[in-house]
Amino acid sequence: MEFKKCERCGCFFTSNDNVCYNCLTKDKFEMSKFKNFVEENNISNITSLNDLSIQTGISSKNLNRFLGYDDFNELANQINLK
Ligand SMILES: [Zn+2]
Structure with a gap:
């Protein structure tokens, strides 16, 4: 376990994750939202x-x-942003 700075809210926490416990729930929610969006939409239309x-x-x-x-x-390869 390391002492880390949350990549989402910036608070300090101890965990092996990239974000703190509070943000982990939000991250998981948004990641599944993101995945669903990609499955249900034509992402080749996304330009940025x-x-x-x-x-x-x-x-x-x-x-x-x-x-x-x-x-x-x-x-990330599929979306080909930037
Ligand atoms: Zn956080």
Whole structure:
């Protein structure tokens, strides 16, 4: 266990996760929302992170962070942003 700074809210916490306990719930919710969105929509129409943010209702900062995770590796390649 390391002492870490939450990537979402900036608070300090002790865990092996990237975000604190409070944010973990929010992250999980948004990640599944994001995955559902990708499954249900034609993502080739998405041209920017901002566009994706507007359509999913998830902040571009969080989307950018999700796309950097291994879980979203394949998805990040599909979306081909930036
Ligand atoms: Zn947090």
